[in-house]
Amino acid sequence: MIRAGIVGGTGYTGVELLRILALHPQVQVTAVTSRADAGQRVDKTYPSLRGLCDAVFATPDSENLSDCDVVFFATPNGTAMNMAAELLMRGIKVIDLSADFRIKDVAEWEKWYGMSHTSPELIAEAVYGLPEVNREAIKQARLIACPGCYPTAVQLGFLPLLEAGIIDADSLIADVKSGVSGAGRKAEISSLMSEAGESFKAYAVAGHRHLPEIRQGLELASAQSVGLTFVPHLTPMIRGIHATLYARLKSAVDLQSVFEQRYQTEDFVDVLPSGAHADTRNVRGSNRCQIAVHQPQAGNTVVILSVIDNLVKGASGQAVQNMNLLFGFPEQQGLETVALYP
Numbered sequence: 001m002i003r004a005g006i007v008g009g010t011g012y013t014g015v016e017l018l019r020i021l022a023l024h025p026q027v028q029v030t031a032v033t034s035r036a037d038a039g040q041r042v043d044k045t046y047p048s049l050r051g052l053c054d055a056v057f058a059t060p061d062s063e064n065l066s067d068c069d070v071v072f073f074a075t076p077n078g079t080a081m082n083m084a085a086e087l088l089m090r091g092i093k094v095i096d097l098s099a100d101f102r103i104k105d106v107a108e109w110e111k112w113y114g115m116s117h118t119s120p121e122l123i124a125e126a127v128y129g130l131p132e133v134n135r136e137a138i139k140q141a142r143l144i145a146c147p148g149c150y151p152t153a154v155q156l157g158f159l160p161l162l163e164a165g166i167i168d169a170d171s172l173i174a175d176v177k178s179g180v181s182g183a184g185r186k187a188e189i190s191s192l193m194s195e196a197g198e199s200f201k202a203y204a205v206a207g208h209r210h211l212p213e214i215r216q217g218l219e220l221a222s223a224q225s226v227g228l229t230f231v232p233h234l235t236p237m238i239r240g241i242h243a244t245l246y247a248r249l250k251s252a253v254d255l256q257s258v259f260e261q262r263y264q265t266e267d268f269v270d271v272l273p274s275g276a277h278a279d280t281r282n283v284r285g286s287n288r289c290q291i292a293v294h295q296p297q298a299g300n301t302v303v304i305l306s307v308i309d310n311l312v313k314g315a316s317g318q319a320v321q322n323m324n325l326l327f328g329f330p331e332q333q334g335l336e337t338v339a340l341y342p
Contacts, residue, residue, distance in 0.1 A: 002327055005031035005068035007060050007075055007083070012181050013097050014074035015046050016316035022052040024320070024334030026327070029053060031068055033060035062086045070326070072319055073098055081119040084143060088122075093326055094143045095319050101126035101145035102213050112209040129322040130217065131331070132156060132266055138325045146322065147217075149314025150176055150210045150232060153243040155217045156269060156289050157306035160262035161255075162222035167247040167302065170227040174214070175244045179237040179280075182310045197236045208232050240280030241314055245304040255293045255302060263291070267332050268313060268321065278305040285309060286339040287317035309339075 004021060008014045009032035021027045032042050037057040043049045045057075058064040062083065065071050070093040073080035081100040088094060103109040106120045117123070127141040128134055130152065138144060147155070154174045161167045180196050211230045218226045235242075256274045263269040272278060272292040283290055292305040308314050317335055324331050 001026055001028055002069040003028055003030040003067055004323075005029070005033070005065040005071040007033045007065070007071060007073045007079070009042065009057060009074065010034045010037055010045060011074055012311055013315045013319075015049075016311045017072055017074055017319065018042065018046065018049055018053055020312075020316055020320050020334055020337075022049060026329050026333065027323075029055055031055070031058060031065050031071075033058050033064065035059060062090070065092065066090060068092050070095060070323055072096075072323075073100075074316070077113055078115055081117060081122070084122055085119055088142055093141075093323075095129070095146060095322055095326075096126075096144065097146045097315055097319055099145075099148060099209070099213070101143060102128060102147065102151075103216060105212075105216075108212050112207075112212055128217070129318065130155060131318070131321055131325060132263070132269060133159070133217070133221070135325060138322055139328075141326060144319075144322050144326065146315065146319050148210050148213060149178065149182055149241050149308065149310035150174075150208070150230075150243075151214045151217060152314050152318065153241045153289065153306045153308050154214050154230070154245065155221075156308075157243055157245045157291060157304040158218055158247070159221050160259050161247060161302065161304075162218055162226075163262070164253070164258055165222070166250055166253050166258070168250055169218075169222050169224055171248055172218070172226060172228045173246040174228060174230045175233075175246070176230070177233040177235045177240075177242045178310060179235060179240045181238050182241070182314075193236065193238075196234055200233065200235055202231055202233045205231055237280070239284055239309050239311055241306075241308050241310045242278070242280050243304075243306040245306060247302050247304075249295075249300045249302055255295060259291060259293050268335070278307040280307045280309075281341065282339055283307050283309050283313070284340045285312065286337055287313045287321060287335040288339065289313050 080096040
């Protein structure tokens with residue numbers, strides 16, 4: 001049994017961690033932090049956890065986390081980088097769900113996130129927590145940088161093609177849609193369902209801060225520079241990411257076989273049968289990524305459909321998957337939940 005702490009327990013990814021870890025047989029959540037709710041029982045804020053979590057919110061300082069074996073940061077960008085070093089010195093593993101340690105180029109990170117990085121010395125050490133790529137490195141890590149939700153769906157969709165060298169890496173297109181929970185649990189007019197409902201829009205077309213993270217991962221996979229156009233959209237649903245990915249084929253190949261072989265041993269990537277269409281409702285609440293691959297009119301364009309639940313495989317579920325690898329637990333433990341339907 002390990003002891004886990006969650007910094008930022010009142011956001012969507014924080015409560016999703018609590019939901020998943022509440023039924024994990026190898027984990028006891030011993031610390032949950034929130035400045036605003038310090039001193040209040042977690043299950044008062046989230047009655048869905050009654051009988052499953054008896055923790056009380058504490059202030060986010062190192063002393064309140066000192067008895068933990070692992071600490072998850074479910075916080076806005078810029079928080080984990082200020083606390084990670086002290087926790088690591090205490091021998092505590094850190095799994096960061098924010099973007100603080102994802103991008104290896106510090107100047108690039110500062111450009112996209114608009115702040116100075118306070119722990120640049122830890123960036124080189126941090127392991128990018130995409131298990132389907134970095135499983136062995138994750139097992140040996142002290143500090144894990146969990147991928148973002150958009151980067152998870154896009155990379156899992158493009159990786160088999162780039163690794164096989166069968167697409168033109170200079171002209172990739174990622175047309176990606178997200179539910180409103182991707183904006184976080186905050187009072188922001190544009191993400192209110194009454195504002196987003198009955199509407200559909202693209203945003204950050206000039207450049208989204210997940211772009212350098214996606215490009216970094218794809219370039220590592222292909223060992224070459226990548227030209228990527230990434231356009232995110234907001235859709236009137238609560239959970240889900242749907243990535244429609246386009247690439248130009250360099251040669252004729254059995255695309256279905258490429259994907260099935262790449263992911264045949266991956267428990268959390270499901271390659272759908274030929275001709276199928278991935279649907280966000282089929283992964284809602286689960287840690288699975290479902291992928292479908294198409295070649296319209298048998299031409300030289302390949303279209304990949306990649307769907308995930310942004311709060312699970314795109315955040316908290318993937319964080320727990322990383323934790324399982326880190327502590328030698330079965331990778332699927334605590335994550336066997338079947339998707340919700342309807």
